[in-house]
Amino acid sequence: MDHELILRSLRRAVAASPDDRALRRHLARTLVEAGAGEEAIAHLSTLLAADASDSESAQLLERALAASIDSAADQPDDGAVDSAPTSADDGPTAPESGPRAAELASEPSPSAAEFDWAAAEAQVDGLVDPMFVGGDGDEPDTGAFDVERSGLTLADVGGMQHVKERLDAAFLAPMQNEELRRLYGKSLRGGLLLYGPPGCGKTFLARAVAGELGASFISAGVADILDQYLGTSERNLHELFELARRNAPCVVFLDELDALGVRRTQTRHSGMRNIVVQLLQELDSIGADNEGVFVLAATNQPWDIDPALRRPGRLDRTLLVLPPDQVAREAVFRVHLRDRPVESIDLAELARRSDGLTGADIAYVTELAAERALLDSVRSGTARMIGMPDLLAALREVRPSTGAWLDAARNVVLFGDDDGTFDELRGYLKKSKRL
Template identity: 55%
Template sequence: MSDALINSLAAAVEARPDDLTLRLHLAEMLVTAGRGAEAIGHAAQILAREPGDSAAQQLMARALGGPAPGGPAVGDAAGGSPAEGGTAPGAAQVVQPQGSEKPEEPPAGSESPAPPTEKPAKGVDWAALEEQFGDVVPPRFARADGEPDPVSGHADRTFDVERSTVTLADVGGMDEVKKRLEVSFLGPLRNPKLRSLFGKSLRGGLLLYGPPGCGKTFLARAVAGEMGASFISLSITDVLNMWIGSSERNLHDLFESARGHAPCVLFLDEIDALGHKRSQLQSSMRTVVNQLLTELDGVDGGNDGVFVLAATNAPWDVDPALRRPGRLDRTVLVLPPDAKARAAILEYHLRGRPVAGIDLTAVAAATEHHSGADLAHLCETAAEYAMRDSIATGEVRMINQADMLAAAREVRPSTDAWFATARNVAMFANESGAYDDLAAYLKKRRIR
């Protein structure tokens, strides 16, 4: 089978992913070419949409190395059942040329080959195959509503373990944040001998806080990519459950998955919702916060190699016990991007768009205090201006500097509302000095 033909057909499938007939043809060619592992994924996608497709079921069985469901038995293919003179399933078949004599019987007393002891395969063991290829082949039957999931010892069935492809070099600005990360975790990870000499542990946590849309989640992924570590992201919806005890179990499963994939960056988004001050919670939610504290301490399992990054827009709502030494003991303010970072963000979001004559430095100067999300919306607004004119005139034109500056006047920074709230905290609730960096920034911006 020509690889060029298979590659050409694969490109056609990629261009038309919903063409199941074309995908089935590609899978058949892959199986014929001895590339069953590649065919499994295509057959699985067909069965996910058409569970009763018999051709896809037979192809899946062939790709997995078993007989096709509903296909002829081995004895039938050999010319009948053993009782009718056919070859028994699993037995070796010897084809005699015409005119040849029957092979001599072994002499009496000599040892003959032992018959096979394995039972003939009557079909495909779908349950075993589902367990073996569970990450590729979808389950044959869905569970009914309300039926509990089986409890397993590993949480990969619930939490996605990723490998991040971005690094800190892809993060614009945030120099102070990068320095803190280098000292607290990245540096000790790269220098195991020095880490052992100074007794530095790889366990720890960092709380990122600041206005929304400033790249806290992206920074967490970059840390995982910089370390070459696994990355698990968690939100409150992944944990909370209406049944008593289920939320605590979900939280424990999450940390067990992170420990099993160490080194691992565990990212807890919106930590103020999951770890809210217990004095303001009902008893059912207090136990969830208590479970989070237990997992951060690593009482039931060591947390070495598990680096916890948490993000919040409201650090003043986080339970103080979460921020004590040994847990989320380092706090870093993630501010809106500076001028250099804003130019880089604008350039990124203008890639793939028709642009001409845009002065990124001038646009960056006109977008002070804008978050990364604001800048992305600004580029989208400028594209709408150019597209509107192109529709009205019938002539396509590029996105120009006037579009960008007009969009900058329309899209106001979303961070102003957050700093208005943060100002009260920095002025009246900073006895411990936890928000000194925020107070310094507000003073620099002259927000009083």
């Protein structure tokens, strides 16, 4: 079988299996032996772009470049080059094999000292796109996590004074009073678990803490960490904490912790158990130093979290984040009405009438009020302002979204293991007459 038939079969095989490295390398070697250096260079460049340590392809590329350079030198000055016919399904066809191809294949590769790298770069220029593009010369960042700087502070959090005091004791006071911190031996590390009903601003609080500290902020959710392949989730967790250590002081926010740190007694899949173990190791800073790394975690289901995560030195402090109080509700209404056309709005009255609503509920109330005013404007043909009647009508339509969560919390407090973790929650349920 001649070279052309072999090459035709190999090209079709590579087109059908483009990720088969051995097959593509075999095609490139056959092209080099047939004298088709430029086509071989394209295939070898593809292999080396995916794996720069592929020494066999690198050596073959040197042969292909040398053959291509010699072939260009042998061409007549007028640029007339004989070429074999091409077909639509086979791609470019290599020159006829002959004595010259055999001679090129038998020539030894030039040494590194003799190799003309400038000519080699000119040969491959434009054949393969660069792996990374950037103008600053820095190492490319291919991580899945972004390091941010939060512009929020606790002053941006309306009300919630008790929550602010707990956060100040846990993180802010030691960071802002270095001499006292050293005097009392308080380390710049720690973990705090924020729990409570959904929509109450746990993520907002975490960003405010980072802004108050003047620290870097990294937010990581379930989709950023969990992966279908065994071992990848653990590696993602390790990369997250390594990034935080390099950017210390840094606040790491782990959202939906119950999905990452589920009780190991409830898991049937060994992969989830490994993720919990990896998280424990990172919190314990095994093989690293977590000084200056503050971990804030949030969950709606604290009773599903592995108890080992709440042991001393890990997420050893818990903070209940409840629906906003009256001062906070007034602030939330102000934020969501700030950029809308409103008139004669009594924020204090709205806050008084919205007891039990979360921040997300209040945002929905303002959305409904704006929708009501918009529809009236469409019907009348004249735009009007959003007024108190619109907001009060919307308030009558919205019910607190915390009911199901509070019912589940009540069952945990009444029938679950009472180790004191949920004493604050028990007090709230009694105060709201749910116990």
